[in-house]
Amino acid sequence: MTTAPPRPVDHELVQAATHMARTRCHGDNHTVAAAARARDGRIITAVNAYHFTGGPCAELVLIGAAAAQGAYALDTIVAVGDRDRGIIPPCGRCRQVLLDYFPAIEVIVGTGDRPRTLSITDLLPESYVWADHQLGTAS
Numbered sequence: 001m002t003t004a005p006p007r008p009v010d011h012e013l014v015q016a017a018t019h020m021a022r023t024r025c026h027g028d029n030h031t032v033a034a035a036a037r038a039r040d041g042r043i044i045t046a047v048n049a050y051h052f053t054g055g056p057c058a059e060l061v062l063i064g065a066a067a068a069q070g071a072y073a074l075d076t077i078v079a080v081g082d083r084d085r086g087i088i089p090p091c092g093r094c095r096q097v098l099l100d101y102f103p104a105i106e107v108i109v110g111t112g113d114r115p116r117t118l119s120i121t122d123l124l125p126e127s128y129v130w131a132d133h134q135l136g137t138a139s
Contacts, residue, residue, distance in 0.1 A: 039075055104119070
């Protein structure tokens, strides 16, 4: 298995998500913020909607917010926790959804002063590809 060379980190995205987490995440309903760079350069932000029944993560809310703003292609995404918890990697469900919607998206992960950018396929190797299922090519 070969390791891909490191990709640059979009620090502006990390700052946007951190700002959202600090200013919009209050209480228990909104605890994570996400920011993504659209293909046209815009930054889209969102927060999660926590609920004991399984409310959507910030990354999933962001996908809908991006579409509502006409941004259907996202290049990079990051999630940041409230209370200065820093960058949070996407959960398994979000990894699968991000792969299905944006198979070339890059995700910023890492802790403290060591963020790094990985492709979604690096975060979800040997994954189920929904598009293959739709084409009838899944095994």
